[in-house]
Amino acid sequence: MGVAVMKLRNPPVNSLSLECLTEFTISLEKLENDKSIRGVILTSECPGIFSAGLDLLEMYGRNPAHYAEYWKNVQELWLRLYTSNMILVSAINGASPAGGCLLALCCDYRVMADNPKYTIGLNESLLGIVAPFWFKDMYVNTIGHREAERALQLGTLFSPAEALKVGVVDEVVPEDQVHSKARSVMTKWLAIPDHSRQLTKNMMRKATADNLIKQREADIQNFTSFISKDSIQKSLHMYLEKLKQKKG
Numbered sequence: 001m002g003v004a005v006m007k008l009r010n011p012p013v014n015s016l017s018l019e020c021l022t023e024f025t026i027s028l029e030k031l032e033n034d035k036s037i038r039g040v041i042l043t044s045e046c047p048g049i050f051s052a053g054l055d056l057l058e059m060y061g062r063n064p065a066h067y068a069e070y071w072k073n074v075q076e077l078w079l080r081l082y083t084s085n086m087i088l089v090s091a092i093n094g095a096s097p098a099g100g101c102l103l104a105l106c107c108d109y110r111v112m113a114d115n116p117k118y119t120i121g122l123n124e125s126l127l128g129i130v131a132p133f134w135f136k137d138m139y140v141n142t143i144g145h146r147e148a149e150r151a152l153q154l155g156t157l158f159s160p161a162e163a164l165k166v167g168v169v170d171e172v173v174p175e176d177q178v179h180s181k182a183r184s185v186m187t188k189w190l191a192i193p194d195h196s197r198q199l200t201k202n203m204m205r206k207a208t209a210d211n212l213i214k215q216r217e218a219d220i221q222n223f224t225s226f227i228s229k230d231s232i233q234k235s236l237h238m239y240l241e242k243l244k245q246k247k248g
């Protein structure tokens with residue numbers, strides 16, 4: 001039926017390393033150029049994790065040129081996903097913090113597994129960093145200004161039930177039904193003529209995408225100088241240590 005399934009596979013936690021981001025963007029571009037493909041189901045092959053978000057090791061202890069290169073690729077993936085002409089449905093089968101949530105938010109419809117261990121949200125403030133304005137814009141577009149304001153400040157990671165209530169996801173289903181539900185949602189969306197759906201999607205999303213397009217270079221510079229600060233590097237170090245200690 002012209003539907004591709006994209007499975008994120010970067011063990012152990014599907015963090016979005018530079019290599020992973022680049023491969024993702026290229027795959028997406030290929031699908032976009034394949035006229036037989038009308039829809040993509042985005043999911044994960046890592047058990048219990050949709051995506052741990054941006055790779056912290058790409059943003060910690062590197063040089064400004066690396067940060068700039070990394071951020072350019074984060075922007076590129078986001079622009080491609082958010083403005084895709086294809087129908088994107090995410091089958092969220094695990095934890096989905098920060099950049100993981102961003103991937104899901106780019107989709108036209110989000111189905112999440114009903115497992116309270118899985119959480120989703122833009123938790124950047126918990127790491128001592130700040131969600132960029134275009135993450136924020138997409139959050140506001142999805143859940144409204146007040147909910148986004150609160151969730152961004154608190155870095156809230158929502159359980160599936162909470163995510164459904166606030167509108168971060170569209171549906172919560174038993175874990176073993178995430179994929180079948182994503183497929184049935186896709187079937188429904190495929191019934192809409194592409195041209196009218198695409199023009200409508202473009203109308204809804206263009207201003208948000210253009211907001212980044214017109215200041216891409218400045219955004220890269222902002223990110224690079226922000227992430228290079230000693231205080232921010234210290235926060236990231238502490239967060240990485242906390243992740244390590246969780247194990248021991």
Ligand SMILES: CCCCC/C=C\C/C=C\C/C=C/C(=O)SCCNC(=O)CCNC(=O)[C@H](O)C(C)(C)COP(=O)(O)OP(=O)(O)OC[C@H]1O[C@@H](n2cnc3c(N)ncnc32)[C@H](O)[C@@H]1OP(=O)(O)O
Binds near residue numbers: 053097131132244246
């Ligand atoms: C004002 C100007 C503003 C300009 C903008 C500036 C800045 C904004 C920049 C960026 C926005 C950031 C977006 C992000 O996405 S940041 C990443 C946020 N992600 C997280 O907080 C998730 C952290 N991870 C977890 O919570 C857990 O790992 C998990 C995903 C719930 C999985 O838990 P589990 O118990 O299964 O695994 P472990 O915790 O043991 O992890 C295994 C292994 O993976 C490492 N790891 C986890 N997450 C990441 C990651 N995101 N990047 C890199 N590495 C990660 C973890 O440390 C373990 O490593 P180890 O070596 O110990 O095995």
